[in-house]
Amino acid sequence: MSDPDQVSYFSRLDVEECWALLSEAEVGRIAWRGPAGIVIVPVNFQLVGRTIVFHTVEGSGLAALADGAEVSFQVDEIDGESAIGWSVLVQGRSGPAGGEASSVSWLGDGVTVGVSVSPAAIDGRVVSGNKKS
Numbered sequence: 578m579s580d581p582d583q584v585s586y587f588s589r590l591d592v593e594e595c596w597a598l599l600s601e602a603e604v605g606r607i608a609w610r611g612p613a614g615i616v617i618v619p620v621n622f623q624l625v626g627r628t629i630v631f632h633t634v635e636g637s638g639l640a641a642l643a644d645g646a647e648v649s650f651q652v653d654e655i656d657g658e659s660a661i662g663w664s665v666l667v668q669g670r671s672g673p674a675g676g677e678a679s680s681v682s683w684l685g686d687g688v689t690v691g692v693s694v695s696p697a698a699i700d701g702r703v704v705s706g707n708k709k710s
Contacts, residue, residue: 586703586704586705587702587703587704587705588702588703589700589701589702590663590665590700590701590702590703592699594701595665595699595700595701596627596699598652598654598663598665598701599624599629599652599665599667599699600624602622602652602654602665603621603622604619604620604621604622604652605619605620605622605629605650605651605652606618606619606620606650606651606652607620607631607639607642607648607649607650607671607694608648608649608650608651609642609646609647609648609649609671610646610647611638616638618638618639620633620639622650625675625693627696628693628694628695628696629650629667629693629694629696630674630691630692630693630694631674631691631692632674632689632690632691632692633689633690633692634688634689634690635688635689635690637690639690639692640690640692642671642692643671643672643673643674643690643691643692644672645670645671645672646670646671647668647669647670648668648669648670648671648694649666649667649668650666650667650668650669650694651664651665651666651667652664652665653665655704660704660705660706661704661705661706662703662704663701663702663703663704664701664702664704665699665700665701666699666700666701667694667696667698667699668696668697668698668699669694669695669696669697669698670694670695670697671692671693671694671695672692672693672695673690673691673692673693674691674692674693675691675693676691
């Protein structure tokens with residue numbers, strides 16, 4: 578029997594709440610279909626207006642996204658202790674980043690390539706789960 582004080586729920590975030598959470602995040606995960614299947618990679622990013630921008634090392638799989646691809650981008654924050662958090666998912670198309678972004682790649686020195694994600698859709702949820710003991 579479940580404890581009535583610990584009810585799980587998923588609640589949809591409105592679009593403006595999604596953008597607010599996305600603007601506060603520093604790290605997200607970008608997903609795309611690569612030659613060997615779906616690839617998901619964490620990146621540090623910057624929000625420029627309503628465009629997601631990150632930089633990566635030239636010649637990498639991520640750099641190829643500057644040529645354009647259908648992508649998904651996710652940010653989230655979930656507290657493992659309380660099982661409470663949120664998740665925002667952006668779907669859109671990648672392309673080259675303009676010069677307005679100043680994010681720096683974590684991958685160190687070398688020539689970097691700026692990649693942008695132009696959102697076609699954004700959706701988010703607040704999560705409250707029952708922590709199983």
